[in-house]
Amino acid sequence: MSSNPTIDPVMEHGWTAVPVNADDIFQGKPYLYKPSPLLVKDIHFPSDDPLVARVQAWVKEQLPWQTYHHSMRVYYFASAILRQQFPTSTVSASTLALASLLHDIGTAPAFLTATRLSFDFYGGILALDLLSSGPSSSSSSSSSPSRPFPVPALGPAPQAQAEAVCEAILRHQDVGGPGTVTLLGQALQLATLHDNAGGRPYLVHAATRDDVHGAFARGGWGGCFARTVRAEVGAKPWAHSTHLGGAADVLANAVEGNVLMAGYE
Numbered sequence: 001m002s003s004n005p006t007i008d009p010v011m012e013h014g015w016t017a018v019p020v021n022a023d024d025i026f027q028g029k030p031y032l033y034k035p036s037p038l039l040v041k042d043i044h045f046p047s048d049d050p051l052v053a054r055v056q057a058w059v060k061e062q063l064p065w066q067t068y069h070h071s072m073r074v075y076y077f078a079s080a081i082l083r084q085q086f087p088t089s090t091v092s093a094s095t096l097a098l099a100s101l102l103h104d105i106g107t108a109p110a111f112l113t114a115t116r117l118s119f120d121f122y123g124g125i126l127a128l129d130l131l132s133s134g135p136s137s138s139s140s141s142s143s144s145p146s147r148p149f150p151v152p153a154l155g156p157a158p159q160a161q162a163e164a165v166c167e168a169i170l171r172h173q174d175v176g177g178p179g180t181v182t183l184l185g186q187a188l189q190l191a192t193l194h195d196n197a198g199g200r201p202y203l204v205h206a207a208t209r210d211d212v213h214g215a216f217a218r219g220g221w222g223g224c225f226a227r228t229v230r231a232e233v234g235a236k237p238w239a240h241s242t243h244l245g246g247a248a249d250v251l252a253n254a255v256e257g258n259v260l261m262a263g264y265e
Helices: 022-026 050-062 065-085 093-102 119-132 159-170 183-197 206-215 221-235 240-244 248-256
Strands: 017-019 141-144 147-152 180-182
Touching: 017 022, 017 183, 022 183, 050 065, 050 093, 050 119, 065 093, 065 183, 065 206, 065 221, 093 119, 093 159, 093 183, 119 147, 119 159, 119 240, 159 180, 159 183, 180 183, 183 221, 183 248, 221 240, 221 248
Parallel strands: none
Antiparallel strands: 017 180, 141 147
């Protein structure tokens, strides 16, 4: 079980409320604390957590390898951001790993156009179902009204953890604007924007970026994700991704025009 009973679940699973607009956090500065190099070997990935291991194995089967590598880069970038910019954070590595691994599960070929739901909304629902289901059914697949496709039961995760992952995935494209978001959700936003569009380029040290890409190559990720965005918005013109630009090409062009990551493509 990944939850630690001695830690407040609010702190452990990143439920602390922070501004959803990252500008309100960084106050016009590139970072709060100057980043230093953090290599992959310096950041523990919790593969020793059986729940994380089960989710990782299933995600690798569902996602194109470029999307899986993106999800892993997001974990390492988010870990560096939390450690260096939110030094009092005690967010569980397991919770962050689950959110990172599952944040794009709604883009998997089995799910993207098989549901009318936006990929991030369906992904959050799917993640909650996956993580809430107990091991007694982990060897079989099941369906429900919120889970119309046969998927394994990979949990159980503590409720606070499963819901934190769901919330973060549901809101990982809700960038900017008024209000608050969970710390886990903000870390996921910052890391995905950094990897997808070169957002806040100075938030992650260049040596960290180099090392993470050495471990998890992009393989043309910009073009891969841009095609996914265009496919979703083409099939679902109401998709939540339009929130980031109003049309498929706005977001897709931003991803393809990611200057910061161009050298890694």
